[in-house]
Amino acid sequence: MTTTHLPLIATTCCAPLVKEPLDADAADDHARTLKALADPTRLRLLSIVASSVGAEACVCDLIEPVGLSQPTVSHHLKVLTEAGFLTRTKRGTWAYYALVPGALEEVAAWLSAP
Amino acid sequence: MTTTHLPLIATTCCAPLVKEPLDADAADDHARTLKALADPTRLRLLSIVASSVGAEACVCDLIEPVGLSQPTVSHHLKVLTEAGFLTRTKRGTWAYYALVPGALEEVAAWLSAP
Numbered sequence: 001m002t003t004t005h006l007p008l009i010a011t012t013c014c015a016p017l018v019k020e021p022l023d024a025d026a027a028d029d030h031a032r033t034l035k036a037l038a039d040p041t042r043l044r045l046l047s048i049v050a051s052s053v054g055a056e057a058c059v060c061d062l063i064e065p066v067g068l069s070q071p072t073v074s075h076h077l078k079v080l081t082e083a084g085f086l087t088r089t090k091r092g093t094w095a096y097y098a099l100v101p102g103a104l105e106e107v108a109a110w111l112s113a114p
Numbered sequence: 115m116t117t118t119h120l121p122l123i124a125t126t127c128c129a130p131l132v133k134e135p136l137d138a139d140a141a142d143d144h145a146r147t148l149k150a151l152a153d154p155t156r157l158r159l160l161s162i163v164a165s166s167v168g169a170e171a172c173v174c175d176l177i178e179p180v181g182l183s184q185p186t187v188s189h190h191l192k193v194l195t196e197a198g199f200l201t202r203t204k205r206g207t208w209a210y211y212a213l214v215p216g217a218l219e220e221v222a223a224w225l226s227a228p
Contacts, residue, residue, distance in 0.1 A: 017157065018164035018218065021179065027154035027161075034152035037225075040141035043131065043148075047141075050132035065135065104132065105226040111151075112222035 016113035033107060036083030041066055042076045046085060046104075049097050056098035130227035147221060150197030155180055156190045160199060160218075163211050170212035 022030070037043065044066050049057045063073050077097055080086045085104065086097045136144070151157065158180050163171045177187050191211055194200045199218065200211045 017161050018169075018213070020161065020165050022158045022161040024154065024158070027157045030157055031152050031154040034148055034157075038145050038148035038152040040138065040145040043141045043144055044136045044138070047131050047134065047136040051134050055132075099132065108222035108226035111225075112219040 016109070017111055019113070030110065033083055036079050036085065037107070039076065039079075041068065041072075042080055045073070045076055045097075046080060046099070049086060050099045054098070055101075056096055059095045059097065062097070130223070131225055133227070144224065147197055150193050150199065151221070153190070153193075155182065155186075156194055159187070159190055159211075160194060160213070163200060164213045168212070169215075170210055173209045173211065176211070 017030075037046075045062055048062060048065055049055060052061075059070070059074065059077065062077070063070050066073060077086060077088070077095075081088050081097070085100055087100055089096045089098065131144075151160075159176055162176060162179055163169060166175075173184070173188065173191065176191070177184050180187060191200065191202070191209075195202050195211070199214055201214055203210045203212065
């Protein structure tokens with residue numbers, strides 16, 4: 001069993017968005033994280049994984065609901081995994097994707113903290 | 115004085131991202147809102163406006179910090195205004211942009227609410 005778990009691209013180091021002017025590097029990092037979310041298929045995949053039992057789902061159960069090919073779904077899941085929102089675990093034939101606890105909350109806190 | 119104030123594209127009607135599978139229309143709406151944020155220049159502009167006195171800034175003070183042309187800056191500000199994150203008020207020669215109270219918090223709540 002192999003689990004891929006990458007950290008969020010934008011780290012928790014940084015001041016909230018509204019607190020002080022962002023420098024260019026921090027803006028690039030945060031934009032990259034938000035771009036991973038800013039796609040309707042990826043939002044749907046995240047919501048399906050997150051609302052599954054144990055916040056985990058087999059890739060085999062993610063293809064039909066979004067109505068796209070397996071390679072396309074796998075591409076979107078890879079983007080979400082690389083951005084730190086999902087982990088990927090191989091069990092037997094299939095890959096299972098799980099929501100990374102706290103990852104969405106980290107983005108939310110950065111966006112809205114005073 | 116004219117103020118442009120548009121509602122967030124994605125309304126507050128919807129269940130949080132992680133609560134249930136998103137339907138295609140809701141996913142489109144939320145992706146559009148997140149795309150408005152998912153750009154380094156727009157994040158920098160938002161952070162400058164938000165951290166200015168009264169969370170408002172003249173477009174004349176936004177051009178130099180991001181190092182882009184006025185038309186480019188105005189384009190990005192228009193995207194943020196149309197997405198509901200900023201208001202635009204014309205006073206004399208200049209346009210002033212202000213953060214919409216609660217707009218970022220609305221996105222954050224949708225992303226992270228249990």
